[in-house]
Amino acid sequence: MANTSSAKKAVRKMARKTEVNRARRSLVRGFLRKAEDAITAGDKAAATEAVKAAEPVMMRAVSKGIYHKNTASRKISRLNKRAKALG
Template identity: 80%
Template sequence: MANTSSAKKNVRKMARKTAVNKSRRTMVRSNLRKVEDAITAGDKAAATEALKVAEPAIMRAVTKGVYHKNTAARKVSRLNKRVKAIG
């Protein structure tokens, strides 16, 4: 447990940042799931639309420090490849 006042404040700050990052990560995962569902269904139009929404969300998570830049680039690249392979 934190003893000093600055350590207690850092604990409070971490809790707030954790909550924000958790919601951002959840949002990104939801967008990814929508793309995955459209790919599984074989619906190229829906997959393309879902990817248009998911890509900026993934890159926004990078700027906020939730994901590493290369991880996001890899995810987007693989999704693009799978969407193009439909039909």
Template identity: 65%
Template sequence: MANTPGAKKAVRKIARRTEVNTARRSRVRTYLRKFQEALTSGDKTAATAAFVKAQSELMRAVTKGVVHKNTGSRKVSRLAAQLKKLSA
């Protein structure tokens, strides 16, 4: 248990940050799911639009520190490969 005032403040800050990061991570997962749904439907235009939104949201999560840079790049690369396979 936190005893000093500084430690108590740190606990409050961590709780706020965790809540925000959870919301951001959930938002990323939502856009990834929408991309997968568009991909399985076979609609190329919808999949392309969903890819752009998912890529944007992933890179935003990278800049906010929710996702590591390499993880975000890897996920975007894999999404692009799936989209390319659909159009081939």
């Protein structure tokens, strides 16, 4: 356990930040899951809309430090590729 007051404060800050990051990560996963479900269902219009909705949420998570930029770009790119492949 932390001994100094500054260390105790740091523990409190980390706990708050962890909760915020967990909520943001969960939000992103929900959007990605909707996109995945639309793609696997084979509905091109719904898949395109879901991917368009997921992209800004994913990039916002990047700006908040939840994901690395390349990770988000890779995921969005792969989702777009799969959505466009639907016929």
